Amino acid sequence: MTTHAHAPTPATAAPARGYTATKDQLLTRIRRIEGQVRGIEKMVEDDRYCIDVLTQISAIQAALDKVGLGLLDGHARHCMHEGAEQGRSEEMATEMMAAVGRLMKRG
Template identity: 70%
Template sequence: MTTTSTTSARGYSASKDQLQKRLRRIEGQVRGVQSMVEDDRYCIDVLTQIGAIQAALDKVALGLLDQHAHHCVMGAEGQLREDRTDELIGAVARLMRRGVRSWITEPRASTASASRRRCTA
């Protein structure tokens, strides 16, 4: 008699340690940005760090998408494969939409004296 397990491993199980290390590193970067805000650091420096965090999260997301495609989608059969393909396409669409900003306008003219000064309202 054969039995099947009701619990299946996730696609990222093999790289779970690496994934957790990356996420802990990102968590540390977020704490660093919190400290920068507490210390009233220059806005552009804070934004630069936020960009680095977003890039790191994008790498994590791409890794998860890759693992999902190879393990969960390609390993499925029939209707389940179609459903998981649709899920994957939806996840990619959501990740791509995240970067779209309709409210960004042309940058305002700046003066040389404003360079690198702390922003105050």
């Protein structure tokens, strides 16, 4: 996947994203989710009880929801604001609502 066409960024500096201020915290959360996924891999390898694996899957879904909401929040506060200054409010609202719709339907 290449950088989204709606979000051109200079080649020389890291672009400021909605999550820039909380990037470390976000990465910590994602790494924890990665560990949870490895956890269910191990559970299946060990022939653990189906219902216990399902409980862990629900926990991962909840953690992904939180990461998604956090990204959305940063996007609404920062990127949308910048977009408005560039006269792209409508386009960005459409794009954000499509993302919310995918999160609600889960893909």
